[in-house]
Amino acid sequence: MIQLTPDLLLRAYAAGIFPMAESADAAELLWFDPQMRGILPLEGFHVPRRLRRTVRQGAFQVRVDTAFRQVMEACGESTAERPSTWINDAILEAYCRLHALGFAHSVECWDGPRLAGGLYGVSLGGAFFGESMFSRATDASKVALVHLVARLSAGGYTLLDTQFVTTHLAQFGAVEIPRAEYRRRLALAVSRPAEFHCGEEEELVSRFLQSSTQTS
Numbered sequence: 654m655i656q657l658t659p660d661l662l663l664r665a666y667a668a669g670i671f672p673m674a675e676s677a678d679a680a681e682l683l684w685f686d687p688q689m690r691g692i693l694p695l696e697g698f699h700v701p702r703r704l705r706r707t708v709r710q711g712a713f714q715v716r717v718d719t720a721f722r723q724v725m726e727a728c729g730e731s732t733a734e735r736p737s738t739w740i741n742d743a744i745l746e747a748y749c750r751l752h753a754l755g756f757a758h759s760v761e762c763w764d765g766p767r768l769a770g771g772l773y774g775v776s777l778g779g780a781f782f783g784e785s786m787f788s789r790a791t792d793a794s795k796v797a798l799v800h801l802v803a804r805l806s807a808g809g810y811t812l813l814d815t816q817f818v819t820t821h822l823a824q825f826g827a828v829e830i831p832r833a834e835y836r837r838r839l840a841l842a843v844s845r846p847a848e849f850h851c852g853e854e855e856e857l858v859s860r861f862l863q864s865s866t867q868t869s
Contacts, residue, residue, distance in 0.1 A: 655682075657672065657743050657744065657746075658747070659754055659756065662748075663775075663777060665684070666780075667839075669690075670684050672684050674741040674743070676739070677737070677740060677742075678741065679741055680741070682743065685816070687817065689830070690830055690832060691815040691818040691822065691827055691828070692814055692828060692830060693783075693813040693815050693822060693827045693828075695802060695805055695806050695810065698802045698806075698865065699825050699826040700865060701824065704796070705862060708796055709862065713790075715761065715797065715800045716760075717760055717800075717804070717850070718758055718759055719761060720761050720768060721757065721759040722745070723761075723768055724759040724773045724787070725740060725748060726745070727787045730787070755776075756776055756777065758773065758774065758849055759771055759772065760772050760773075762790075762793040764790060767789070769788070769793040770786070770787055770796070771786065771787065771794065772784075772786035772787075772797045773786075774801075777843050778847060779812065779841075779844075780811070780812040780813075780843050781810055781814065783815050784816075798825065799858065800854060800857070801813075802861070803857045803860070803861035803862075804851060804852075804857055805849075807851050807860070808848040808850075809845070814839075
């Protein structure tokens with residue numbers, strides 16, 4: 654079996670390919686290169702009015718890169734809505750190594766000492782590849798997504814890859830594009846510099862919400 658190293662992962666993402674396991678207990682990894690690829694256009698990100706209020710009210714303390722492994726483990730937990738997971742031990746360890754090297758990041762929503770929700774993904778040049786998100790409290794993953802988009806927009810990113818489009822992501826403006834178009838955008842994005850750690854959460858999100866168009 655091929656060892657899932659950080660170098661292999663980065664080369665795969667640069668080529669438009671990503672791995673998943675069939676289950677948490679599966680030893681074998683499957684590699685995906687969808688014909689239609691989900692992306693979330695940063696310039697067209699839609700923040701529903703109610704969520705906009707929630708973000709502004711500061712319902713959660715949002716942090717970045719303080720609990721990466723915890724976020725991945727939470728994303729891999731079985732829930733009523735998601736009884737199985739594609740995050741096995743090999744994926745967990747490989748992405749934690751990517752995080753240690755500065756190529757993977759987490760956005761976390763805290764309710765006091767409790768990790769209430771969050772997301773993680775891979776950063777390569779001006780492309781961010783969203784991997785998974787979770788919520789243990791209402792709107793926690795949505796708030797994390799708003800903070801992520803604010804950070805990417807401020808940091809010079811041009812591509813937010815969602816892999817697939819779900820109903821959850823579609824409400825924010827996620828769309829599908831053909832593989833050829835995705836690869837064109839990917840090549841441009843990974844070749845440009847971008848900065849994930851580009852400012853403080855409150856300031857980044859405040860500027861982002863002010864500049865974005867409010868829609869219901």
